[in-house]
Amino acid sequence: MAxxxxxxxxxNGMKGExxxxxxxxxxxxxxxxxxxxxxTALRERLEFYPDEGYQVxxxxxxxxxxxxxxLQSSFDLPYHxxxxxxxxxxxxxxxxxxxxxxxxxxxxxxxxxxxxxWMAHAFVNRS
Numbered sequence: 001m002a003x004x005x006x007x008x009x010x011x012n013g014m015k016g017e018x019x020x021x022x023x024x025x026x027x028x029x030x031x032x033x034x035x036x037x038x039x040t041a042l043r044e045r046l047e048f049y050p051d052e053g054y055q056v057x058x059x060x061x062x063x064x065x066x067x068x069x070x071l072q073s074s075f076d077l078p079y080h081x082x083x084x085x086x087x088x089x090x091x092x093x094x095x096x097x098x099x100x101x102x103x104x105x106x107x108x109x110x111x112x113x114x115x116x117x118w119m120a121h122a123f124v125n126r127s
Contacts, residue, residue, distance in 0.1 A: 016046030018062070032076040039069045065091045080111040 020042035027035045044062035072086035084107040092100045 013049050014046050015049060016044065016062075018042065018044045018046075034074045036072040036074070037070070039067075040065075041067050063093050063095055065093060067091045082109045082111075083107070084109075 020040065022038075022040045024038040025036070029035060042064055043066065044064065046062050068088070068090045070086065070088040072084055075083045077083055084105075086105050086107075088103045088105075090101055090103075092098060
């Protein structure tokens with residue numbers, strides 16, 4: 001293959017620093033009860049390079065939640081049934097604007113002896 005003047009550049013036209021922490025854990029209280037927890041915290045300091053000859057929109061700047069956490073309690077119930085109760089918190093996004101929210105949910109999963117399963121779930125979001 002002969003060399004050519006055609007090339008592709010992948011860039012976002014920004015420079016910066018990020019720092020943060022991510023933690024996840026699981027604790028088995030009893031043979032049928034488990035608790036899961038997670039936390040992420042992120043700090044982004046990003047800026048655009050001076051005119052690089054191509055346009056980069058503001059929406060490309062780090063649009064990530066600064067903090068998220070989740071907590072889930074899982075139970076193994078009789079008759080091959082699982083019950084999960086969980087909550088999740090996410091801080092706002094700026095562009096497009098997504099307000100800070102907390103979600104709550106319940107999920108029931110049943111596995112039958114025929115290797116079939118069904119699920120029922122409910123969610124509530126609060127902004």
